[in-house]
Amino acid sequence: MVALIAVLALGVLSAPPSSGAQQPGKLPRVGFLGATTSAATIHLVEAFRQGLRALGYVEGQNIAIEYRFAEGRLERLPDLASELVRLKVDVIVATVAPVAVAAKNATGAIPIVMVAVADPVGLGLVASLARPGGNITGLSNVAVELGAKQLEILKEAVPKVSRVAVLWNPANHFHPLLLREAEVAARSLALQLRLVEVRGPEELDRAFATVTKERSGALLVLGDPLFFLHSAQIADLAARSRLPAMYGIREHVEAGGLMAYAAHLADLFRRAATYVDKVLKGAKPAGLPVEQASQFELIVNLRAARALGLTIPDSVMVRAVHVIQ
Numbered sequence: 105m106v107a108l109i110a111v112l113a114l115g116v117l118s119a120p121p122s123s124g125a126q127q128p129g130k131l132p133r134v135g136f137l138g139a140t141t142s143a144a145t146i147h148l149v150e151a152f153r154q155g156l157r158a159l160g161y162v163e164g165q166n167i168a169i170e171y172r173f174a175e176g177r178l179e180r181l182p183d184l185a186s187e188l189v190r191l192k193v194d195v196i197v198a199t200v201a202p203v204a205v206a207a208k209n210a211t212g213a214i215p216i217v218m219v220a221v222a223d224p225v226g227l228g229l230v231a232s233l234a235r236p237g238g239n240i241t242g243l244s245n246v247a248v249e250l251g252a253k254q255l256e257i258l259k260e261a262v263p264k265v266s267r268v269a270v271l272w273n274p275a276n277h278f279h280p281l282l283l284r285e286a287e288v289a290a291r292s293l294a295l296q297l298r299l300v301e302v303r304g305p306e307e308l309d310r311a312f313a314t315v316t317k318e319r320s321g322a323l324l325v326l327g328d329p330l331f332f333l334h335s336a337q338i339a340d341l342a343a344r345s346r347l348p349a350m351y352g353i354r355e356h357v358e359a360g361g362l363m364a365y366a367a368h369l370a371d372l373f374r375r376a377a378t379y380v381d382k383v384l385k386g387a388k389p390a391g392l393p394v395e396q397a398s399q400f401e402l403i404v405n406l407r408a409a410r411a412l413g414l415t416i417p418d419s420v421m422v423r424a425v426h427v428i429q
Contacts, residue, residue, distance in 0.1 A: 131168045132384050135188035135196040135214075137203050138173045139181065139329040145173075145199070151370040152197070152219075155377025174203075176305075176333045178275075181206035189214060195383045197376060198242070200329050201278070204229055208240060215389045217379040218242035220372050222278035222327075224394055233394040241389040242379055244396045245367040246327065250352065251282035252289035254324055254365045257402065258350040259293045261363065261420050262322050265348070267296045269320035271311060271338070273328045274301055282326055305334050312341045320347065327352025327366060335359040339408075348414055354403050357428065362408045363416075367397035401425045 136152070138145050149171070153163060161167040170191055172184040185206040188196055195215045198204035204218040208229055221244055224230045231237035233244070259265060270286065272279045283299065290297045298320055300311045315323065323342055325331055331338060332353050339360035342349040351357060351364040375395065382392060402420070405428040409416050421427070 131166060132195075133168045133170060133191070133193045134380060135191065135193035136169050136171045136199075137181070137184055137188060137196060137207060138171075138199045139176070139178060139203050140173065140333040141175050142171065142173050144333055148199070148369055148373045151373040152377055155374035156380070158374075159377060159381045161377075161381070176330065178202050178329075182209060185210035195380055197380065198240075201227060201276075202329065204240065204242075208238075212239055214239065215383045216240040216242070217376055217383065217389075218244075218394075219376045220245035220367070220369060222246035223248075223281065226281075227277060230394055233396065235390070236392065236394060237390050239389050241392040241394055243372050243375060244394055245369070245372055246278060246282075246352075246397070247400075248281050249285050250365070250400070251286035251324070251326065253400070254350045254352065255286050255289045255293060255295065257363070257365055257420060257423075258322055258324060258348070259295060261350075261416055262348045262414065263417075265321040266294065267298065267318075267320045268322045268324055269298045269300050269315040269318070269347075271300055271302055271323065271325045271331065273303060273326070273330055275303060275330075276326070276328050279326055279328070286324070302330070304330070305337070308334065308337060308341060312345050315347065316345050323347045323349040325349060325351045325356065325361075331356070335361070343408065343411060346412060348409075348412055354401065354426075357403045357405045357408075360405065360408060362405055362412070362414075363420075364403045365400055366403075367399070368401055372397065404428070 163169055174180040189211045196207050198207045198216050198218045201221045204221050207216045224244055229240050298318055300314055302311050335356045336359040349362050351361050352366055354364050354366050357364045402424045403426045404424040
């Protein structure tokens with residue numbers, strides 16, 4: 105009898121937990137796939153985590169996150185996306201356009217939440233913003249008129265400028281659309297644009313040498329993962345070239361650049377957590393409309409302006425939502 109009681113007690117102790125308890129190994133798993141490095145995006149990852157925490161998710165307790173970063177080598181993205189698929193994550197967070205494309209090519213079954221993709225319809229990621237229609241939804245961060253608006257503000261900040269160099273990446277499918285709008289705006293602003301291609305970090309020094317040789321009076325740097333990863337180097341090259349520069353990503357200004365007019369990336373990453381929550385609760389991406397960035401922020405670095413001997417007009421400063429002194 106004693107032996108029987110012992111066996112029964114042991115059975116109770118070793119019995120699996122009830123279905124209402126969180127079972128080890130059964131946490132919902134999110135695959136987080138980035139194009140750059142973990143160090144460069146640590147503030148964006150934290151914004152995503154903050155968004156999750158606001159919805160009741162605590163990493164390591166009731167949700168697990170598998171992080172993968174391409175370290176700026178976009179050719180690695182297909183393998184990294186496939187790795188997340190093999191891990192059978194419940195949802196993949198795709199940070200930017202090349203990541204979203206790699207994730208889409210890797211799976212048509214696992215839900216994908218994109219975070220900062222400029223033209224998801226043009227890329228073929230979704231059928232439409234209102235009705236994505238497949239396994240992808242999320243947020244879009246750029247409007248086609250953004251390049252024109254950036255030029256307008258740059259001209260207002262540096263009224264005497266007549267020639268503007270534009271740093272762009274031919275590998276970024278959205279840049280030609282931005283350039284088309286920028287060229288229309290340039291004509292109305294009496295500006296000459298000089299387009300300078302940069303496909304990799306090894307081309308940056310050459311690009312700035314070209315800009316200096318051609319006597320451009322200012323610089324427009326379009327938003328791009330490559331430029332984001334090397335934002336400090338680009339800001340330094342612009343400063344050494346004595347070029348007032350407008351950027352397409354806020355983080356360039358925080359790295360020492362003059363000004364940026366852009367969507368707030370950290371806010372987009374926080375909002376991406378809402379899509380992840382909906383997917384984990386059973387919502388299908390096909391029926392979750394893509395959210396477009398509707399508000400863009402002007403950020404000004406007065407320290408950089410002083411180093412250039414530039415006084416930013418009050419008409420520009422009153423629109424700045426963040427000023428670095």
